[in-house]
Amino acid sequence: MKYLSILFLSFWTVSAQANYQCWGNVTYLGVDESLYVDNGYGVHKLCVLTAENNEKCKAWLAMAMSAQAQGKPLHVYYKNPNKNSTNSTDCAAVGNWVAPEDEVYFITLQQ
Secondary structure, eight states: OHHHHHHHHHHHHHHHTOSEEEEEEOOEEEESSEEEEESSSOOEEEEETTSTTTHHHHHHHHHHHHHHHHTOEEEEEEEOTTOOOOOTTHHHHSOSSBOOSSEEEEEEEOO
């Protein structure tokens, strides 16, 4: 129970920092030196796999692959310190085939 409380608190703290989140089923998953995912808002470059300390990007790739295989929504959290919005309509404004200007800093696989 203590572990679950810590896990929930950690998730809440991280997701509370989000200006907005984009979630939906993975309709496109591509990899070169980077991870590209479309979960309903266009193809977004989430991270660089070849970067130093790329463990986070590898974990995100595994989560995206799992979401796609299971047909479950993938939540991508974006943070921009200059925005106060928590509106998911910002997702459509990110664009298609882009590296988002807003920081992609957390993703989750909805159960």
